[in-house]
Amino acid sequence: MGQLKTDFKILTRIDSPEDLRKLSADDLPALCQELRTYIINELSVNPGHFAASLGTVELTVALHYVYNTPYDRLVWDVGHQAYGHKILTGRRELFHTNRRLHGIKPFPSPAESEYDTFACGHASNSISAALGMAVAAMSKGETDRHVVTVIGDGSMSGGLAFEGLNNASSTPNNLLIILNDNDMAIDHSVGGMKQYLFNLTTSNSYNQFRFKLSQFLFKLGILNEERRKTWIRFANSVKSMVAMQQNIFEGMNIRYFGPIDGHDVKKLAKVLRDIKELEGPKLLHLHTVKGKGYEPAEKNPEVWHAPGLFDAETGEIAKCDEENLPPKFQDVFGETLLELARMNPRIVGVTPAMPSGCSMNILMEAMPERAFDVGIAEGHAVTFSGGMAKEGMLPFCNIYSTFMQRAYDNVIHDIALLNLPVVLCLDRAGLVGEDGPTHHGAFDLAYFRPIPNLTIAAPRNEHELRKLMYTAQLPDKGPFVIRYPRGRGSLVEWRCPLEEITVGQGQKLKDGKDMAVLSLGPLGYVAQKAIERAEQKYNVTIAHYDMRFLKPLDQDIMNEVADRYRHIITLEDGVIEGGLGSAVLEFLSDHNCESCVKRLGLPDKFIEHGKPQELYHLCGIDEDGILGTIEEIIKEMEV
Numbered sequence: 227m228g229q230l231k232t233d234f235k236i237l238t239r240i241d242s243p244e245d246l247r248k249l250s251a252d253d254l255p256a257l258c259q260e261l262r263t264y265i266i267n268e269l270s271v272n273p274g275h276f277a278a279s280l281g282t283v284e285l286t287v288a289l290h291y292v293y294n295t296p297y298d299r300l301v302w303d304v305g306h307q308a309y310g311h312k313i314l315t316g317r318r319e320l321f322h323t324n325r326r327l328h329g330i331k332p333f334p335s336p337a338e339s340e341y342d343t344f345a346c347g348h349a350s351n352s353i354s355a356a357l358g359m360a361v362a363a364m365s366k367g368e369t370d371r372h373v374v375t376v377i378g379d380g381s382m383s384g385g386l387a388f389e390g391l392n393n394a395s396s397t398p399n400n401l402l403i404i405l406n407d408n409d410m411a412i413d414h415s416v417g418g419m420k421q422y423l424f425n426l427t428t429s430n431s432y433n434q435f436r437f438k439l440s441q442f443l444f445k446l447g448i449l450n451e452e453r454r455k456t457w458i459r460f461a462n463s464v465k466s467m468v469a470m471q472q473n474i475f476e477g478m479n480i481r482y483f484g485p486i487d488g489h490d491v492k493k494l495a496k497v498l499r500d501i502k503e504l505e506g507p508k509l510l511h512l513h514t515v516k517g518k519g520y521e522p523a524e525k526n527p528e529v530w531h532a533p534g535l536f537d538a539e540t541g542e543i544a545k546c547d548e549e550n551l552p553p554k555f556q557d558v559f560g561e562t563l564l565e566l567a568r569m570n571p572r573i574v575g576v577t578p579a580m581p582s583g584c585s586m587n588i589l590m591e592a593m594p595e596r597a598f599d600v601g602i603a604e605g606h607a608v609t610f611s612g613g614m615a616k617e618g619m620l621p622f623c624n625i626y627s628t629f630m631q632r633a634y635d636n637v638i639h640d641i642a643l644l645n646l647p648v649v650l651c652l653d654r655a656g657l658v659g660e661d662g663p664t665h666h667g668a669f670d671l672a673y674f675r676p677i678p679n680l681t682i683a684a685p686r687n688e689h690e691l692r693k694l695m696y697t698a699q700l701p702d703k704g705p706f707v708i709r710y711p712r713g714r715g716s717l718v719e720w721r722c723p724l725e726e727i728t729v730g731q732g733q734k735l736k737d738g739k740d741m742a743v744l745s746l747g748p749l750g751y752v753a754q755k756a757i758e759r760a761e762q763k764y765n766v767t768i769a770h771y772d773m774r775f776l777k778p779l780d781q782d783i784m785n786e787v788a789d790r791y792r793h794i795i796t797l798e799d800g801v802i803e804g805g806l807g808s809a810v811l812e813f814l815s816d817h818n819c820e821s822c823v824k825r826l827g828l829p830d831k832f833i834e835h836g837k838p839q840e841l842y843h844l845c846g847i848d849e850d851g852i853l854g855t856i857e858e859i860i861k862e863m864e865v
Contacts, residue, residue: 228539229267234260242316243290243341254291254491258283261310262519264318269309270538274325274332274660277517277530278378279309281408284491285376285512286310289404292498293372296340299359303352303377305333305664306531307406315341325660327836332662347664348629349602350384352377353403357390360399372402372502379407380579383601394507395478402501403480403509406488408516408527475509484511489518528582552718555710556653558688560585562695563622564592565724570699572620576600578607584624584653604629608636608648615646620699623648627655627667627709634673641705642679648705649698655684655709656747656799657828657842662835668828670709671746671776672804681729682707682777684747688720690774696724703729709747711799713838716751730778738769741793741859744783746773746806749799749847756852764860776806779813788819793859795824797847802827822862824855 236253237260240246249257262283269276287310289300295315302308312330313321316339323329334342344355356375363371381387382405394401475482483501488494494512501508516531517523522541523530535544567573567589575597581587590597600607604625611621625633630652641648655667674682681704685691691710698706735754745753750772757768769791771783787794796807807825814821826847833841842848846855 228537229270230263230538232260232263234264236260237264237313237318240314241318243295243314246287246290246314249291251492251495254287254495258287258491259519261287261313264313264321265309266520266538268321268324270536272322272324272326273532273534274309275306275532277520277523277527278304278306280520280523281488281514281516281518282307282376282406283310283518284489284494285404285406285514286314288491288494288498289374289376290314291495292502293374296343298372298374299343299356299363300341301344301352301356301359301373301375302334302346303375303381304349305346307376307378308334308346311341312339315339325662325835327834327840329835332660332835333664345664347662348632349381350377350387352381353387353390353394353401356403357394357397357399357401360401361397364398364400372400374402374404376404376406379405379409380602383579383603385603385605391475391478391480395480399507400505401507403507405484405509405511406514407485407511408514480507480509482509482511484509485513486511488512488514550718552715553688553720554585554714555688555691555712556583556585557588558691558715558720559624559651559653559695559710560588562692562724564589566622566695566699567593567596570620572618573699574598574614574619574621576607576611576614576621576623578602578604578625578629580624580626580653583626584651586624604633605636608633608650609640611648612636612640612644612646615641615648616644621648622651622695622699624651624653626665627652627670628658628665630670631673637674637680637705638677642677645679645704647699647703649695650705650707651695652707652709654712656711657833657838657845658712659838659841660835663832666828666833667709667711668801668833670707671798671800671806672808674707675777675804675809680705680707680777681775682709683775684709686745686748686750686772686774688715688717689722690727691715692720692722693725693727697727697729700726711748716748727774730775730780732771732773732775732780732783734769734771734783736768736770738767739790740766740768740863741795741856742769742771742787742791743795743797743852743856744771744773744787744806744810745797746776747799749797752842752847752849753797753852756849756856759849759853760856760860764857766860768856773806776809779809784810784813785817788814788817788821792821793824793863794821795826795852795855795859797852798827799847800827801830803830822859824859826852826855 236257262280265279317330320330325332331338333347336342352375356373360373473482486497515524516527533543536542563575575586575589577584577586578600579602581590581599586597600610607623607625611623614621652670655670658665674680683694685694694708743753753770757770761767773780796810798806802825805827807827811823828845
């Protein structure tokens with residue numbers, strides 16, 4: 227893989243933002259070019275989120291140049307855009323370990339650096355968090371502490387962002403909100419906010435004139451804090467009338483500046499200095515380009531969001547031979563959804579800003595009128611699906627497991643309580659790898675299991691996924707959850723007839739007399755290999771059941787296991803607190819059984835980032851870990 231050539235004359239002298247602030251403004255463009263090249267070179271050999279961080283290079287440099295970080299608080303909305311921030315804040319020499327096991331974290335984290343002020347794995351939380359910091363600073367009398375948040379236009383579609391804006395407009399604060407507007411989330415931004423931002427223009431000169439006029443009126447005693455909001459509302463009304471354009475932010479008493487070019491670092495630094503000491507909430511609107519400075523990424527930002535390995539000189543992305551590989555679970559979902567939609571006119575698809583990530587783009591391209599990208603708005607996606615289901619449609623709502631956490635109340639109140647036929651497809655369930663704890667789909671089994679009316683299923687392979695999707699859209703199935711992992715399945719020949727699976731019915735994969743393994747989902751294949759090794763090494767036979775459904779549990783299997791086996795192992799790719807293992811223990815307790823149960827799953831802690839196989843090993847749910855548990859039981863049996 228080739229790399230771009232540079233000697234990094236300035237970047238290697240920047241070990242902290244304090245070093246950056248010693249530069250002259252004329253040095254900043256050259257630093258931006260070096261930082262951009264450094265990111266390109268590093269990510270070409272150690273993959274990560276690429277295009278978003280290229281788009282914020284100038285903003286990152288300007289922010290650390292103007293503000294006294296870390297004393298001044300800088301809050302990022304999503305970590306995709308913060309690689310430059312990491313490099314400039316003392317982690318340049320460690321950046322090659324980004325996303326690797328025990329290396330620096332994939333997203334900013336206060337546990338890693340004092341410059342990382344808040345968690346930013348899930349979108350739309352930055353305004354609320356930063357507002358809390360700004361209010362806290364005022365409450366403690368820290369009048370010299372500034373708080374700045376950077377939020378993208380895609381994240382602005384999230385309801386929490388609007389809740390933060392609403393509170394910021396009515397709570398005394400000096401927060402600066404920077405709106406990084408690049409017309410992109412992971413895919414292109416959608417919805418009314420996208421079009422609104424596209425059309426919005428306001429003169430920066432006007433804002434400066436208004437500020438100077440207000441300062442003059444303060445000195446004359448004509449204007450005071452009590453009259454200031456009335457003055458702002460009047461000024462906004464006059465401006466809206468003259469320009470024939472309304473500004474939603476100024477309508478909320480949040481002073482608006484922009485839009486300006488987010489890639490002119492010297493101008494950006496000047497504007498930040500100009501508005502730095504203004505009192506009250508402010509919003510600076512930037513226009514940026516996702517993938518800026520690297521032509522392939524600028525032309526195709528969706529592909530270059532996280533492209534994997536690539537040649538930095540040519541822009542050629544490394545390809546693997548997929549001809550003889552099993553497909554990704556997400557692609558089986560996308561193809562099967564289109565197949566079902568052609569069979570059932572009631573089926574529609576819903577996704578919150580992840581059409582390519584979950585492969586719902588397959589349905590969107592074939593039947594655009596029956597697929598809906600609602601933007602980064604998981605709660606809305608669920609309730610929107612509920613509304614369609616109430617009127618006779620059959621939505622397949624696909625949300626990554628970790629992001630479904632944001633819609634928990636919506637599932638309970640707007641789906642389960644009404645027993646509506648919505649199929650909730652949870653992509654990226656279980657350990658997802660290098661994106662780390664904010665993205666692991668660790669909790670869905672545990673948080674969904676107590677909810678009445680839900681059916682919860684986890685397919686072991688691609689055939690099972692197709693059949694479960696077919697089953698879920700049949701009459702009278704009610705709310706139906708199907709969870710499946712990131713990455714590839716196990717069957718190269720993945721197409722199969724679409725047949726109904728009896729709800730609550732698992733499968734006995736193998737008989738045995740000494741102990742039983744109850745697995746859920748694709749980890750059943752790992753368990754199968756561990757069982758084979760144990761039986762070859764020891765004089766035992768081990769029964770293996772694919773439970774297939776967490777809820778309802780297969781009562782026939784559970785009765786058989788309770789009657790026949792003293793020793794039971796449960797295996798799941800989710801937290802063991804409240805998941806399959808807990809459900810099995812509850813059944814055995816309710817039926818006065820004295821079986822010994824070993825629960826394997828994710829421990830009661832947040833799992834770090836790393837390659838999936840490394841993380842499975844850490845959690846004891848890889849082949850060796852399962853075998854080790856079997857061996858422990860064999861030793862207990864021999865005592």
